[in-house]
Amino acid sequence: MPEISLPKGYTLVAHGPSKVRVLEGSVMIFGATLSAGSEAFAEPTRSLPLYATDDSRLEVDKGSFSLVEGDTIPAEWYRLAEAISQGEFRRVIIMGDVDSGKTSLATLLVNSLTGKGRRVAVIDADVGQKSVGPPGAIGLGVASKPVYSLVNVEVYDSFFIGSNTPSGLLHRSIGGVVVLLRKAEKLADITIIDTTGWVTESEGRDLKLIKTLAVEPDLVVLVGGSSTLVQLERPLRKMFRLTRVPKPQYVFERSRGDRREYRRWVFSRYLASASVKSVDFASIDIAYTFFFTGAPLVAEEVSRLQAILGVNVLYAEKSDDHLGVITQPQPPPQAVELAKSVYGVRHVKVLSGYELMHSVVGFMSREKYCEGIGVITGVNPREGRIQVLTPVDNPAEKLWLLGVQKVNPSTFEEEAGLEKWSI
Secondary structure: OOEEEEOOOEEEEEEOOEEEEEEEOEEEEOOEEEEOOOEEEEOOOOEEEEEEOOOEEEEEEOOEEEEEEOOOOOHHHHHHHHHHHHOOOOEEEEEEOOOOOHHHHHHHHHHHHHOOOOOEEEEEOOOOOOOOOOOOEEEEEEEOOOOOOHHHOEEEEEEEOOOOOOOOOHHHHHHHHHHHHHHHHHHOOEEEEEOOOOOOHHHHHHHHHHHHHHHOOOEEEEEOOOOOOHHHHHHHHOOOOEEEEOOOOOOOOOOHHHHHHHHHHHHHHHHHHOEEEEEEHHHOEEEOOOOOOOEEOOHHHHHHHHHHHOOEEEEEEEOOOEEEEEEEOOOOHHHHHHHHHHHOOOEEEEEOOHHHOOEEEEEEOOOOOOOEEEEEEEEEOOOOEEEEEEOOOOHHHOEEEEEEEEEOOOOOOEEOOOOOOOO
16 A cells, blocks of 8 residues: 655545545545544545645555645635535535536535534435435435545435436436425535536436426536536526536546446445345335236136236236236237226236346335335245345335336346336
8 A cells, every 4th residue: 555745735636446544644625624544435436636734644545546736626616615604595506517526516515514513415416426325316415524525424315216317207306306405404504406417408408497496596506617508507597596616627537437337336335235125016015117006906807817818827916007917928919908908908017027127126115205225136926026135124114116227236237227117
């Protein structure tokens, strides 16, 4: 492990995964001071700037690092943090392109405000690059002391989206921020909302506009030069107070592969203490899907359906608008159309059970919008049971939410996911 002498006024940028220990002196990370004996961890594919406020000696364990003269944090960020701490702000939303420093700025604001005795809520709406809360969910954390990373903020609740992108799920993304904001304002003096880097195209523009209208922030912060984010600035400036700050001078852009690797790490970290729980079909109440939302058919009706489909029916249920069936083997399309007509439903969902394998699910309760998440590892239609890998206790007592994400429970690599409402 190399030891680095870092003169006062210089910055060591640690590239994760990397652990840095302060042996002598003191450094500052996004406004949080680390003195001798303190450690900081740079998450995989992310960078952590340690600015020496004294002549310091650091120990770097794994990862790589860069040395930069001066502070990599723009002076405008410090001035913004000071203005927010002195003003009467309750809601601040941060917007910017991919790799513009939004999360870094949110961390600096948290540290500036908690350093002045404020209690700060953070809503992490970047479902694809999570810092607060489980992956695939909007997270709510509350900080009462400075942190070097938002990963270290205590999580109070989350809202499960079930995807690593808000695309096609704008309603969940906006609704999740709104319900978490209601909870945040009961817990903290001020709420900082960190958003995705999706700032272009029709859905990206819609998402930012409607989310801002729903949140009604006291301040919208745009991160980027004056020639960027114009498509957001023009519609928002008539409605809200806006300010703009530059990107940091040293930004280490990440590839799609880097982002995918970061999501893999987030899943592996979250599921490290998980175990497999077995739940019977009858105990599962679920949303974001047709399946397992109907009343199971009685034996006589199962026999009738079996005759219509011409295959073995392992499980069947019916609601007002769907017929859900697990069969072996798959029935011919004309038989499925006949079943639709006989049962008078708009949707017939025929599964083998395999379609649910490795799907990510969220768990909601009366106390929390998201108690946690899990990954389906087994479906046994003959026994009527599902196995799910999760750290959540008693998942049968929670409302399940089926995501469109799929993740390999052994490697935590992403797999081809589901189409929304395809099951």
